[in-house]
Amino acid sequence: MRKAHLFFPENDLALARDLARYTAPPAAVRLRKAGAALPLWYGANGDCFVAQGVDASWLDSVKGRFGMDIDVFDYRPERYSPVPWGWSKASRTYFESLGFGRQSLPDDSRLEALRTLSHRRTASDIARRLAAKLPFAVAPAAEELFSEEEVRRFVKRRGRAVFKLPWSSSGRGIVSVEASTLDAQLPMLRGMLRRQESVTAEPRYDKKLDFAMLFTMDGGSCSFSGVSVFDTAALGVYAGNRLAPQELLEAEICSMVGREVFDGVRDALPEVLSAIIGDVYNGPVGVDMMAVDNQDYAIAPAVELNLRNTMGHVCLSLYDRYIERGAVGRFAVEKTRRPDSADVYGGRIRRGVFNLVPPGGDLTFCVEVR
Numbered sequence: 001m002r003k004a005h006l007f008f009p010e011n012d013l014a015l016a017r018d019l020a021r022y023t024a025p026p027a028a029v030r031l032r033k034a035g036a037a038l039p040l041w042y043g044a045n046g047d048c049f050v051a052q053g054v055d056a057s058w059l060d061s062v063k064g065r066f067g068m069d070i071d072v073f074d075y076r077p078e079r080y081s082p083v084p085w086g087w088s089k090a091s092r093t094y095f096e097s098l099g100f101g102r103q104s105l106p107d108d109s110r111l112e113a114l115r116t117l118s119h120r121r122t123a124s125d126i127a128r129r130l131a132a133k134l135p136f137a138v139a140p141a142a143e144e145l146f147s148e149e150e151v152r153r154f155v156k157r158r159g160r161a162v163f164k165l166p167w168s169s170s171g172r173g174i175v176s177v178e179a180s181t182l183d184a185q186l187p188m189l190r191g192m193l194r195r196q197e198s199v200t201a202e203p204r205y206d207k208k209l210d211f212a213m214l215f216t217m218d219g220g221s222c223s224f225s226g227v228s229v230f231d232t233a234a235l236g237v238y239a240g241n242r243l244a245p246q247e248l249l250e251a252e253i254c255s256m257v258g259r260e261v262f263d264g265v266r267d268a269l270p271e272v273l274s275a276i277i278g279d280v281y282n283g284p285v286g287v288d289m290m291a292v293d294n295q296d297y298a299i300a301p302a303v304e305l306n307l308r309n310t311m312g313h314v315c316l317s318l319y320d321r322y323i324e325r326g327a328v329g330r331f332a333v334e335k336t337r338r339p340d341s342a343d344v345y346g347g348r349i350r351r352g353v354f355n356l357v358p359p360g361g362d363l364t365f366c367v368e369v370r
Helices: 011-017 026-034 056-066 089-097 108-118 120-133 148-158 179-196 246-257 259-277 311-322
Strands: 003-006 081-084 143-145 160-164 174-178 199-203 207-218 221-232 238-243 283-292 299-306 329-334 343-345 348-355 364-369
Touching: 003 089, 011 089, 011 108, 081 089, 089 108, 108 120, 120 143, 120 199, 120 259, 120 299, 143 148, 148 160, 148 179, 148 199, 160 179, 174 179, 179 199, 207 246, 207 259, 207 311, 221 246, 221 259, 221 283, 221 311, 238 311, 246 259, 246 283, 259 283, 259 299, 283 311, 311 329
Parallel strands: 003 081
Antiparallel strands: 143 199, 160 174, 160 199, 207 221, 207 283, 221 238, 238 329, 283 299, 329 364, 343 348, 348 364
Protein backbone atom coordinates (compact mmCIF):
# COMPACT_ATOMS: atom_id res chain seq x y z
CA MET A 1 0.00 0.00 0.00
CA ARG A 2 1.17 3.52 -0.74
CA LYS A 3 2.51 5.47 2.22
CA ALA A 4 1.70 8.88 3.68
CA HIS A 5 4.95 10.17 5.18
CA LEU A 6 5.02 12.65 8.06
CA PHE A 7 8.26 14.38 8.99
CA PHE A 8 7.90 14.56 12.80
CA PRO A 9 11.34 15.35 14.27
CA GLU A 10 9.95 16.14 17.74
CA ASN A 11 9.00 12.49 18.23
CA ASP A 12 11.73 11.76 20.80
CA LEU A 13 10.56 14.74 22.86
CA ALA A 14 6.98 13.51 22.54
CA LEU A 15 8.00 10.06 23.80
CA ALA A 16 9.49 11.65 26.91
CA ARG A 17 6.24 13.44 27.73
CA ASP A 18 4.02 10.52 26.66
CA LEU A 19 1.12 12.82 25.79
CA ALA A 20 -1.38 12.42 22.98
CA ARG A 21 -1.74 16.19 22.73
CA TYR A 22 1.88 17.22 23.00
CA THR A 23 2.98 20.77 22.24
CA ALA A 24 6.50 20.77 20.87
CA PRO A 25 8.99 23.59 21.58
CA PRO A 26 9.01 26.34 18.93
CA ALA A 27 12.39 25.23 17.56
CA ALA A 28 11.09 21.71 16.93
CA VAL A 29 7.97 23.05 15.24
CA ARG A 30 10.12 25.23 12.96
CA LEU A 31 12.21 22.20 12.05
CA ARG A 32 9.12 20.14 11.24
CA LYS A 33 7.59 22.84 9.07
CA ALA A 34 10.85 23.51 7.24
CA GLY A 35 11.43 19.81 6.56
CA ALA A 36 7.88 18.76 5.69
CA ALA A 37 8.91 17.98 2.09
CA LEU A 38 11.96 15.91 3.10
CA PRO A 39 10.09 12.60 2.43
CA LEU A 40 10.38 13.44 -1.27
CA TRP A 41 13.91 12.07 -1.05
CA TYR A 42 13.18 8.78 0.70
CA GLY A 43 9.56 7.97 -0.18
CA ALA A 44 8.66 5.67 -3.06
CA ASN A 45 6.84 6.64 -6.24
CA GLY A 46 3.11 6.71 -5.54
CA ASP A 47 3.63 7.82 -1.92
CA CYS A 48 2.72 11.24 -0.54
CA PHE A 49 3.94 13.53 2.24
CA VAL A 50 2.05 15.63 4.76
CA ALA A 51 2.67 19.35 4.29
CA GLN A 52 0.85 22.65 4.07
CA GLY A 53 1.47 25.47 1.64
CA VAL A 54 4.17 23.79 -0.45
CA ASP A 55 5.30 25.96 -3.36
CA ALA A 56 3.67 24.13 -6.30
CA SER A 57 6.10 25.44 -8.90
CA TRP A 58 9.08 24.35 -6.78
CA LEU A 59 7.55 20.90 -6.28
CA ASP A 60 6.78 20.43 -9.98
CA SER A 61 10.30 21.51 -10.91
CA VAL A 62 11.94 19.08 -8.46
CA LYS A 63 9.72 16.18 -9.51
CA GLY A 64 10.54 16.85 -13.15
CA ARG A 65 14.31 17.14 -12.65
CA PHE A 66 14.55 13.98 -10.56
CA GLY A 67 11.82 11.83 -12.08
CA MET A 68 9.72 11.63 -8.90
CA ASP A 69 6.07 10.69 -8.54
CA ILE A 70 5.34 11.79 -4.97
CA ASP A 71 2.65 14.32 -4.12
CA VAL A 72 1.37 16.29 -1.16
CA PHE A 73 -1.18 14.38 0.94
CA ASP A 74 -4.66 14.93 -0.54
CA TYR A 75 -6.74 14.15 2.60
CA ARG A 76 -7.87 10.80 1.26
CA PRO A 77 -6.46 8.61 4.06
CA GLU A 78 -8.09 5.45 2.74
CA ARG A 79 -5.51 5.43 -0.07
CA TYR A 80 -2.45 5.38 2.19
CA SER A 81 -0.71 3.71 5.08
CA PRO A 82 0.46 6.26 7.71
CA VAL A 83 4.25 6.42 8.17
CA PRO A 84 5.63 9.05 10.57
CA TRP A 85 9.27 9.86 11.27
CA GLY A 86 8.66 7.96 14.50
CA TRP A 87 5.66 6.61 16.41
CA SER A 88 4.36 8.10 19.64
CA LYS A 89 0.97 9.08 21.01
CA ALA A 90 1.58 12.55 19.57
CA SER A 91 2.35 11.37 16.02
CA ARG A 92 -0.70 9.08 16.15
CA THR A 93 -2.84 12.06 17.14
CA TYR A 94 -1.44 14.00 14.19
CA PHE A 95 -2.56 11.28 11.79
CA GLU A 96 -5.97 11.16 13.46
CA SER A 97 -6.33 14.87 12.75
CA LEU A 98 -5.75 14.06 9.06
CA GLY A 99 -8.62 11.58 9.02
CA PHE A 100 -6.81 8.28 9.58
CA GLY A 101 -8.91 5.83 11.59
CA ARG A 102 -7.75 3.87 14.61
CA GLN A 103 -7.74 0.65 12.59
CA SER A 104 -4.78 1.97 10.55
CA LEU A 105 -2.85 3.27 13.58
CA PRO A 106 -0.94 1.51 16.39
CA ASP A 107 -2.95 0.93 19.56
CA ASP A 108 -1.95 2.03 23.07
CA SER A 109 -0.24 -1.27 23.94
CA ARG A 110 2.00 -1.15 20.86
CA LEU A 111 2.87 2.50 21.47
CA GLU A 112 3.75 1.74 25.09
CA ALA A 113 5.97 -1.14 23.97
CA LEU A 114 7.72 1.18 21.49
CA ARG A 115 8.19 3.83 24.15
CA THR A 116 9.71 1.27 26.52
CA LEU A 117 12.10 0.07 23.83
CA SER A 118 13.07 3.68 23.07
CA HIS A 119 14.37 4.16 26.64
CA ARG A 120 18.15 4.39 26.75
CA ARG A 121 18.33 1.25 28.85
CA THR A 122 17.65 -0.65 25.60
CA ALA A 123 20.90 0.67 24.13
CA SER A 124 22.65 -0.56 27.29
CA ASP A 125 21.04 -3.97 26.80
CA ILE A 126 22.31 -4.06 23.20
CA ALA A 127 25.85 -3.21 24.34
CA ARG A 128 25.82 -5.95 26.99
CA ARG A 129 24.55 -8.57 24.54
CA LEU A 130 27.15 -7.58 21.96
CA ALA A 131 29.93 -7.79 24.54
CA ALA A 132 28.85 -11.35 25.36
CA LYS A 133 28.85 -12.40 21.69
CA LEU A 134 31.97 -10.74 20.30
CA PRO A 135 35.53 -12.11 20.48
CA PHE A 136 36.99 -8.66 21.15
CA ALA A 137 36.37 -5.96 23.77
CA VAL A 138 33.91 -3.11 23.28
CA ALA A 139 33.10 -0.12 25.47
CA PRO A 140 31.07 -1.07 28.56
CA ALA A 141 27.32 -0.54 28.55
CA ALA A 142 25.98 2.66 30.05
CA GLU A 143 24.68 2.34 33.61
CA GLU A 144 21.22 3.47 34.69
CA LEU A 145 21.27 5.56 37.88
CA PHE A 146 18.28 6.49 40.02
CA SER A 147 19.61 8.76 42.77
CA GLU A 148 21.94 11.64 43.48
CA GLU A 149 24.12 9.33 45.56
CA GLU A 150 24.57 6.93 42.64
CA VAL A 151 25.52 9.89 40.45
CA ARG A 152 28.14 10.99 42.96
CA ARG A 153 29.62 7.50 43.20
CA PHE A 154 29.81 7.16 39.41
CA VAL A 155 31.66 10.49 39.02
CA LYS A 156 34.01 9.62 41.88
CA ARG A 157 34.82 6.30 40.23
CA ARG A 158 35.21 7.64 36.67
CA GLY A 159 36.53 11.17 37.23
CA ARG A 160 34.54 12.48 34.28
CA ALA A 161 31.23 11.26 32.92
CA VAL A 162 28.31 11.93 30.60
CA PHE A 163 24.76 11.72 31.91
CA LYS A 164 21.77 11.36 29.60
CA LEU A 165 18.02 11.53 29.98
CA PRO A 166 16.37 8.18 29.16
CA TRP A 167 14.28 9.67 26.34
CA SER A 168 16.28 12.20 24.37
CA SER A 169 18.29 12.43 21.18
CA SER A 170 20.54 14.57 18.97
CA GLY A 171 22.46 16.03 21.86
CA ARG A 172 19.44 17.08 23.92
CA GLY A 173 19.21 16.06 27.58
CA ILE A 174 22.94 15.34 27.86
CA VAL A 175 25.26 16.74 30.54
CA SER A 176 29.04 16.34 30.71
CA VAL A 177 30.43 16.36 34.25
CA GLU A 178 33.86 16.29 35.84
CA ALA A 179 34.56 15.69 39.51
CA SER A 180 35.54 19.34 39.95
CA THR A 181 32.24 20.61 38.48
CA LEU A 182 29.82 18.07 39.97
CA ASP A 183 28.56 20.20 42.87
CA ALA A 184 27.74 23.10 40.56
CA GLN A 185 25.88 20.79 38.15
CA LEU A 186 23.94 18.80 40.73
CA PRO A 187 20.80 20.98 40.51
CA MET A 188 20.59 20.18 36.79
CA LEU A 189 21.13 16.48 37.42
CA ARG A 190 18.50 16.47 40.17
CA GLY A 191 16.07 18.00 37.69
CA MET A 192 16.85 15.26 35.17
CA LEU A 193 16.24 12.57 37.79
CA ARG A 194 12.99 14.24 38.82
CA ARG A 195 11.66 14.53 35.25
CA GLN A 196 12.40 11.03 34.00
CA GLU A 197 13.19 9.10 37.22
CA SER A 198 16.67 8.03 36.14
CA VAL A 199 19.68 8.94 34.02
CA THR A 200 22.12 6.80 32.09
CA ALA A 201 25.80 7.28 32.82
CA GLU A 202 28.86 6.48 30.78
CA PRO A 203 32.52 7.56 30.74
CA ARG A 204 33.37 10.57 28.63
CA TYR A 205 35.17 8.99 25.71
CA ASP A 206 37.97 10.43 23.65
CA LYS A 207 35.93 10.27 20.46
CA LYS A 208 37.48 9.79 17.02
CA LEU A 209 34.36 9.40 14.85
CA ASP A 210 30.56 9.41 15.06
CA PHE A 211 28.78 6.87 12.90
CA ALA A 212 25.74 4.60 12.82
CA MET A 213 24.78 1.21 11.50
CA LEU A 214 21.38 1.25 9.82
CA PHE A 215 18.91 -1.62 9.76
CA THR A 216 15.33 -2.42 8.78
CA MET A 217 12.93 -4.37 10.98
CA ASP A 218 10.19 -6.36 9.25
CA GLY A 219 7.99 -8.83 11.10
CA GLY A 220 10.63 -9.58 13.73
CA SER A 221 13.43 -10.00 11.20
CA CYS A 222 16.31 -7.51 11.09
CA SER A 223 18.43 -6.79 8.01
CA PHE A 224 21.46 -4.54 7.57
CA SER A 225 20.86 -1.53 5.32
CA GLY A 226 24.12 0.43 5.42
CA VAL A 227 26.18 2.89 7.44
CA SER A 228 26.04 6.58 8.18
CA VAL A 229 28.93 8.85 9.13
CA PHE A 230 27.88 12.11 10.71
CA ASP A 231 29.28 15.18 12.40
CA THR A 232 28.30 16.48 15.81
CA ALA A 233 28.93 19.64 17.77
CA ALA A 234 29.18 19.81 21.56
CA LEU A 235 27.71 16.79 23.40
CA GLY A 236 26.44 15.10 20.28
CA VAL A 237 24.28 17.85 18.76
CA TYR A 238 23.70 16.79 15.14
CA ALA A 239 25.62 18.89 12.60
CA GLY A 240 25.37 16.99 9.30
CA ASN A 241 26.01 13.78 7.39
CA ARG A 242 28.73 12.72 4.97
CA LEU A 243 27.54 11.84 1.47
CA ALA A 244 29.70 9.18 -0.17
CA PRO A 245 29.55 5.64 -1.53
CA GLN A 246 28.99 3.03 1.17
CA GLU A 247 32.39 1.48 0.53
CA LEU A 248 34.13 4.80 1.29
CA LEU A 249 32.12 5.33 4.49
CA GLU A 250 32.89 1.78 5.62
CA ALA A 251 36.58 2.29 4.86
CA GLU A 252 36.64 5.46 6.99
CA ILE A 253 35.01 3.64 9.91
CA CYS A 254 37.34 0.64 9.55
CA SER A 255 40.37 2.93 9.55
CA MET A 256 39.32 3.92 13.07
CA VAL A 257 38.01 0.67 14.58
CA GLY A 258 39.51 -2.08 12.38
CA ARG A 259 37.80 -4.35 9.86
CA GLU A 260 37.41 -7.23 12.32
CA VAL A 261 35.57 -5.02 14.79
CA PHE A 262 33.36 -3.47 12.12
CA ASP A 263 32.40 -6.81 10.59
CA GLY A 264 31.85 -8.42 13.98
CA VAL A 265 29.49 -5.74 15.25
CA ARG A 266 27.61 -5.52 11.94
CA ASP A 267 27.11 -9.28 11.74
CA ALA A 268 26.07 -9.69 15.40
CA LEU A 269 23.58 -6.83 15.59
CA PRO A 270 20.70 -8.25 13.49
CA GLU A 271 20.30 -11.21 15.86
CA VAL A 272 20.57 -8.96 18.92
CA LEU A 273 18.05 -6.43 17.57
CA SER A 274 15.60 -9.13 16.49
CA ALA A 275 15.71 -10.67 19.96
CA ILE A 276 15.08 -7.33 21.68
CA ILE A 277 12.60 -5.67 19.30
CA GLY A 278 10.75 -8.67 17.88
CA ASP A 279 7.64 -7.79 15.90
CA VAL A 280 6.77 -4.76 18.03
CA TYR A 281 8.18 -2.41 15.40
CA ASN A 282 8.53 -2.44 11.62
CA GLY A 283 10.66 0.16 9.85
CA PRO A 284 14.09 1.81 9.92
CA VAL A 285 16.37 1.35 12.91
CA GLY A 286 19.59 3.22 13.64
CA VAL A 287 22.26 2.27 16.17
CA ASP A 288 24.58 5.20 16.85
CA MET A 289 28.20 4.33 17.63
CA MET A 290 31.57 5.95 18.25
CA ALA A 291 35.12 5.10 17.34
CA VAL A 292 37.06 5.87 20.52
CA ASP A 293 40.68 6.27 21.53
CA ASN A 294 41.07 3.66 24.26
CA GLN A 295 43.77 1.06 24.86
CA ASP A 296 41.24 -1.65 25.71
CA TYR A 297 38.64 -1.19 22.95
CA ALA A 298 38.08 0.76 19.74
CA ILE A 299 34.30 1.08 19.61
CA ALA A 300 31.31 2.15 21.69
CA PRO A 301 28.81 -0.03 19.79
CA ALA A 302 25.47 1.18 21.14
CA VAL A 303 25.52 4.85 22.11
CA GLU A 304 21.89 5.29 21.09
CA LEU A 305 19.08 3.24 19.55
CA ASN A 306 16.66 5.00 17.19
CA LEU A 307 13.42 3.13 16.50
CA ARG A 308 12.48 5.64 13.84
CA ASN A 309 13.75 7.23 10.69
CA THR A 310 17.06 9.09 10.96
CA MET A 311 19.03 11.52 8.85
CA GLY A 312 21.34 8.59 8.17
CA HIS A 313 18.52 6.67 6.50
CA VAL A 314 17.54 9.78 4.56
CA CYS A 315 21.10 10.18 3.28
CA LEU A 316 21.37 6.48 2.42
CA SER A 317 18.27 6.75 0.21
CA LEU A 318 19.24 10.17 -1.12
CA TYR A 319 22.70 9.00 -2.22
CA ASP A 320 21.44 5.76 -3.74
CA ARG A 321 18.76 7.47 -5.83
CA TYR A 322 19.77 11.05 -6.52
CA ILE A 323 23.55 11.59 -6.14
CA GLU A 324 26.07 10.85 -8.89
CA ARG A 325 27.71 7.53 -8.10
CA GLY A 326 31.21 8.02 -6.72
CA ALA A 327 30.65 11.66 -5.77
CA VAL A 328 31.21 12.89 -2.22
CA GLY A 329 29.57 15.71 -0.32
CA ARG A 330 27.65 16.73 2.73
CA PHE A 331 24.06 16.95 3.95
CA ALA A 332 23.17 19.52 6.60
CA VAL A 333 20.37 21.52 8.16
CA GLU A 334 21.26 25.18 7.70
CA LYS A 335 19.79 28.49 8.86
CA THR A 336 20.52 30.37 5.64
CA ARG A 337 19.34 29.17 2.25
CA ARG A 338 22.15 29.21 -0.30
CA PRO A 339 21.47 29.67 -4.03
CA ASP A 340 20.93 26.40 -5.86
CA SER A 341 23.89 25.68 -8.13
CA ALA A 342 23.51 21.96 -8.67
CA ASP A 343 24.44 20.28 -11.93
CA VAL A 344 21.72 17.63 -12.32
CA TYR A 345 22.03 15.03 -15.06
CA GLY A 346 19.88 11.92 -15.47
CA GLY A 347 18.08 12.68 -12.21
CA ARG A 348 21.32 12.76 -10.18
CA ILE A 349 23.24 15.65 -8.62
CA ARG A 350 26.77 15.65 -10.02
CA ARG A 351 28.11 18.71 -8.20
CA GLY A 352 27.03 21.92 -6.53
CA VAL A 353 24.52 23.01 -3.90
CA PHE A 354 20.89 21.92 -3.82
CA ASN A 355 18.15 22.73 -1.29
CA LEU A 356 15.99 19.66 -0.70
CA VAL A 357 13.00 21.62 0.63
CA PRO A 358 11.08 24.60 -0.75
CA PRO A 359 11.93 28.20 0.11
CA GLY A 360 10.17 30.08 2.86
CA GLY A 361 11.07 28.04 5.94
CA ASP A 362 13.16 29.18 8.87
CA LEU A 363 15.69 26.46 8.01
CA THR A 364 16.77 24.55 4.92
CA PHE A 365 17.94 20.99 4.31
CA CYS A 366 20.83 21.24 1.91
CA VAL A 367 23.29 19.03 0.06
CA GLU A 368 26.62 20.11 -1.35
CA VAL A 369 28.26 17.67 -3.76
CA ARG A 370 31.85 17.90 -4.92
